[in-house]
Structures are given as C-alpha cells and as structure tokens.
Amino acid sequence: MSLYEGRLFINGELKTAKSGETFPLHSPVDGRLLANVSRAAQEDVDAAVEAAEKAQPAWAATPAKERARKLRKFADLIERNKAKLANLDTVAMGKPLTGALADVDEARDFTYFMAGLTESGVGQTSLNSPEHVNITLREPFGVVASIIPWNFPTNIWTHDVCPAIGAGNAMILKGSEKAPLSSIFLGQLCHEAGFPPGIVQIVNGAGDTGALLSSHMRIRKISFTGSTNAGKSIMSAAAKSNIKDVSLELGGKSPLVVFADADLEHAARLAAFSFTFNSGQVCTASTRLYIEKSAADEFKKLLIHAVKKFNLGDPSNKDTDLGPQVDKVQSQKVRKFLDIGRKDGKALIGGEAATNVGPNYINPTVFTDLGDDSDVSRLEIFGPVLALHEFDGEQDAITKANDTNYGLYATVFSNNVARALRVARALQAGTVGVNVASPYGAYELPFGGYKASGIGRQKGNKAVEHWTQEKTVYLQHEW
Incomplete structure (x- = not known):
C-alpha cells in the first residue's frame, strides 16, 4: 500500500497512467515501500x-503582474508547506532533514526572486535608421519541458518551472524516478496558487519517459539537469525531432586547489563539507583536491580531523550529517569506486561502505597516492569520495585542475589576493569559489558549466529571459 501520492498531475488533476503501469519507490534507509508511482507513457505525455x-496562449496573454502575483502566492504556499516538502525529499532520497529544510527555504526565496523578474521583461530599441523605429520582443516558446534529478528535488524544480511559467510558457516536468514525491506535490501547490490547469503538469517515469519529452514534436524547449551521458541523449533526441531549444546542467568533477599560504584549517573544513554534503550526491562537489606539497602533511591531518566530525545515520534525525545513498544502485556504484581507490591508492580515512549504519551508507573517504588517470580521479562518483593530490607551484595547480572534461565548479584557497584572482581567471569552470567551496552559491547569479558540464545557464537575473525567444520588429514610419 502506498504511503505517499504517486500519480501524475495532468490538466489540474491527479491521474493514474492510462496504462495503469506503476513502479515502486522504496526508502533508501530501510527498504519499505513508499509509493507505487504511475509511469507516464506516450499517451500520458x-x-x-x-x-x-x-x-498556454491565454496564460501568455495574462499581464506579467498577474503571473508574478501567482508566483508569489506559490512561494507563500511553499513556506506554508515547508515541513511536508522537506519530509518528502528526506524519505524519498535520504537527504538529511536539515538540508531538506534549507532546500525548501531557497526554493521559496528563488520563487519570490523569479516573481520580480517576471515583471521586468524588456526588449531593445534601435533608432539607427531615420525612417524606422526598430524593436525586439521577448516571447515565450509555448509548451516546454524539464527533467530534474533526484538530489535536490524541490530546489531544482523551482529553478526551471518558476522562470518558465513566469515568462508565459506552459511547463511539463518529469521528476526523477528516484525522488518523485515533492514534484507531484509542488504541481498541486501551483494549482492551489491559481495557475490555470495545463500550465504546470507533472509526469513520472525513468529515462524512457524523459525520451518522450525530449523527442516530442510539439515541445519547443527542454531543460535537463543530470548526468553528461543522459544529457547527450536528450540533445540528440531534441535535434532529431524538432530541433527544440536545449539547456543542459550536467556532471562535474570539481577541483579544489589549496595553496600553502591559505588558512589551512578553514580550507580543510570547507573541503570536507563539500565532498560529503548530501552524501556526496552533488554535481558541484569538490571531489578532486590539490594541496601544495609544502603544506600537504599538515593539511591532511586537518582534513581527516574535519571528516571525523561527521555523523552518519537516520536522515530524519537533526544530528545526522550524512544519510544513505539514494538507493541500492547508487550505493553499489560508489562501492565499486571504493574498490578501485584501494587498488590504485590508499585511503587516508574511510574506504569502506558503512554497513554498520545501513545497507546504502558509505563512509566519507579520502584517497591519496592515486594516479591522475585513476577512475577515482577522473570520473564523477556521486558519493562521499575525495581524491587528494599534491602540486608544485601555481602553474602546476592550474594545469592539473583543468585536466578534465568537466567544468562546473572550481575552488581556490589562498590569502594572496593577486594569486587567487589569477587562478580564478585561469580555472575552466562556470563557477569559481575563492576561499569558499561548493555547495555555496547565489541564486541571483547565473549557474552553469563549461565543457562537458553543460549548455546554458540557470538562475540569475536573466533566468526568465532564458525561457523566451527574441523577435525583431521593424517599424517604418516614413515613406
């Protein structure tokens, strides 16, 4: 029997899939059945x-101030239902409750920010031709889609839905099959906030359902957050169908560079938090650490001390720092990397699954003495596993940090301002932290990746604009 709502949300109503097909959602903590979730097929999409x-046409014609008013009401409802939203993400994917509550807070604040941007849409004018007044218009795409991941279900939901509908689009969103519960509930809250039926809809399923969205001939834009391989498939399907606009926020293997002149205790504390936050299931996690050789011994001691402070346990407990991996599949994937790390290098701390805590728990692990070509050093693990390397000099650090196909987030720690700025400019990443590490971010600034970490940007003061098309209009007033 389902403990939580698992139906689709289509045209303002909760509906079972037309085929009646469902898939089970189990707790990552104890394996109990949480919900039988409806699986959307072609006819549902x-x-x-x-x-x-x-x-959508009537919604696009609605004055921006009215669309913004509904977004503000939706943000109010997020706040009113904060505890429920946090609980849905905690039970579905094992996120510690404190982190889930913080995610809801940011989702609320981001929605308020998008409401303001909804009312500020402007175009350009040109008077370069004496007989013309030429202008540009920003218009919605129409029907758009979003596929979001399981690691920040509530937060990333708002990153796509709120600017898209603020711009006048109608959104169809697929939450991850690993954590679909909050997506369904947020769709219901949109309806309660007064968004017309059909403007925000939720379909559930795995990659096959996502493929239906990315290949659909009547969807004009799609945004995807997830793995680089899945992003390639979505981009290919979009190109082969109707060449829909594509935005991709993909994987990372973020470098964190620590110079000997840095506050080593501060750097160690933030580095430890970065690679363990959300049990390491974060695309921006700083999982490649480069420490200057002259400070390596001291830094390793500080890092181990910081990691030892973390508590693994029940994610509903306020004292828990690390919950489980999202499911058995992810846990087994991380365990394979632990095997590789023990073979290719040595563990300064951790190195084993935390089977004493539960079947899907992984001990925070720091590997050293790894080659640059080790899979632990090069591949995104999506678990609390850090590869620690040493470097000689500034250029060596930059070269090693940039030696990756990814470019989502990078960090440099140094008390030399000139050096910090030089390195920040040289690092090939969409976001660079100086004396601060991921997951730190600011929703009022754009977020996205270089290289294989994505195309386009989320958040920032152009977030609504990214969900519009630009039209140029020439107005001749003399002839």
Whole structure:
C-alpha cells in the first residue's frame, strides 16, 4: 500500500497512467515501500501536451503582474508547506532533514526572486535608421519541458518551472524516478496558487519517459539537469525531432586547489563539507583536491580531523550529517569506486561502505597516492569520495585542475589576493569559489558549466529571459 501520492498531475488533476503501469519507490534507509508511482507513457505525455497547448496562449496573454502575483502566492504556499516538502525529499532520497529544510527555504526565496523578474521583461530599441523605429520582443516558446534529478528535488524544480511559467510558457516536468514525491506535490501547490490547469503538469517515469519529452514534436524547449551521458541523449533526441531549444546542467568533477599560504584549517573544513554534503550526491562537489606539497602533511591531518566530525545515520534525525545513498544502485556504484581507490591508492580515512549504519551508507573517504588517470580521479562518483593530490607551484595547480572534461565548479584557497584572482581567471569552470567551496552559491547569479558540464545557464537575473525567444520588429514610419 502506498504511503505517499504517486500519480501524475495532468490538466489540474491527479491521474493514474492510462496504462495503469506503476513502479515502486522504496526508502533508501530501510527498504519499505513508499509509493507505487504511475509511469507516464506516450499517451500520458500527449495528454499533457494537449492540455498545455490549450492553456498556454491565454496564460501568455495574462499581464506579467498577474503571473508574478501567482508566483508569489506559490512561494507563500511553499513556506506554508515547508515541513511536508522537506519530509518528502528526506524519505524519498535520504537527504538529511536539515538540508531538506534549507532546500525548501531557497526554493521559496528563488520563487519570490523569479516573481520580480517576471515583471521586468524588456526588449531593445534601435533608432539607427531615420525612417524606422526598430524593436525586439521577448516571447515565450509555448509548451516546454524539464527533467530534474533526484538530489535536490524541490530546489531544482523551482529553478526551471518558476522562470518558465513566469515568462508565459506552459511547463511539463518529469521528476526523477528516484525522488518523485515533492514534484507531484509542488504541481498541486501551483494549482492551489491559481495557475490555470495545463500550465504546470507533472509526469513520472525513468529515462524512457524523459525520451518522450525530449523527442516530442510539439515541445519547443527542454531543460535537463543530470548526468553528461543522459544529457547527450536528450540533445540528440531534441535535434532529431524538432530541433527544440536545449539547456543542459550536467556532471562535474570539481577541483579544489589549496595553496600553502591559505588558512589551512578553514580550507580543510570547507573541503570536507563539500565532498560529503548530501552524501556526496552533488554535481558541484569538490571531489578532486590539490594541496601544495609544502603544506600537504599538515593539511591532511586537518582534513581527516574535519571528516571525523561527521555523523552518519537516520536522515530524519537533526544530528545526522550524512544519510544513505539514494538507493541500492547508487550505493553499489560508489562501492565499486571504493574498490578501485584501494587498488590504485590508499585511503587516508574511510574506504569502506558503512554497513554498520545501513545497507546504502558509505563512509566519507579520502584517497591519496592515486594516479591522475585513476577512475577515482577522473570520473564523477556521486558519493562521499575525495581524491587528494599534491602540486608544485601555481602553474602546476592550474594545469592539473583543468585536466578534465568537466567544468562546473572550481575552488581556490589562498590569502594572496593577486594569486587567487589569477587562478580564478585561469580555472575552466562556470563557477569559481575563492576561499569558499561548493555547495555555496547565489541564486541571483547565473549557474552553469563549461565543457562537458553543460549548455546554458540557470538562475540569475536573466533566468526568465532564458525561457523566451527574441523577435525583431521593424517599424517604418516614413515613406
């Protein structure tokens, strides 16, 4: 029996999939059944697209101040239902409750920010031709889609949905099959906030359902947050269908560079938090650490001391720092990397699964003496595993940090301001922290990656604009 709502949300109503097909969602902590979740197939996606097409023109014609007012009401409802939203993410993917509550807070604040941007949409004017007044217009795409991951279900939901509907689009969102519960509830809250049926709809499923969205001929833009391999598939499907606009926020293997002149205790504390936050299931996690050789011995002691302070346990407990991996599949994947790390190097701390805590728990692990070509050093693990390397000099640090296909987040620690700025400029990443590490960010600034870490940007003061198309209009007033 389902403990939580698992149906689709289409045209303002909760609906079972037309086929009646479901998939089970189990607790990552104890394996109990949480919900039988409806799996959307082609006819369900088509129904959502049809409802979106009917609702979107009137929604786009609604004054921006009215769209913004509904977004503010939606933000109020997020706040009112904060405890429930946090609980849905905690039970579904094992996120510690304190982190889940913080995610909801940011989702609320981001929604308020998007409401303000909704009212500030402007174009350009040109008077370069004496007989013309030429202008640009920003117009919504129409029916758009989003596929979000399981590691920040509530937060990333708002990153796509709120600017998209603020711009006048109708959104069809697929939450991850590993953590779909909050997506369904947020769709219901949109309806309660007064968004017309068809403007925000939720379909559930795995990669096959996502493929239906990315290949659909009547969806004009799609945003995806997830792995680089899945992003490639979505981009290919978008190109082969109707060449829909694509935005991708993909994986990372973020470098963290610590110079000997840095506050080593501060750097060690933030480095430890970065690679263990959300049990390491963060695309920006600083999982490649480069410490200047002259400070390596001292830094390693400080890092181990910081890691030892973390508590693994029940994510609903306020004292828990690390919950489980999201499911058995992810736990087994991380364990394989532990095997590789023990073979290729040595563990300064950890190195084993935390089977004494539960079946899906991983002890925070720091590997050293790894080659640059080790899979632990090069591949995204999505677990609390750090590869620690040493470097000689500034250029060596930059070269090693940039030796990756990814470019999502990078960090440099140094008390030499000139050096910190030089290195920050040289690091190939969409976001660079100076004396601060991920997951630190600011929703009022753009976020996205270089290289294989993505295309386009989320958040920032152009977030609503990114969900519009630009049209140029020439107005001749003399002839």
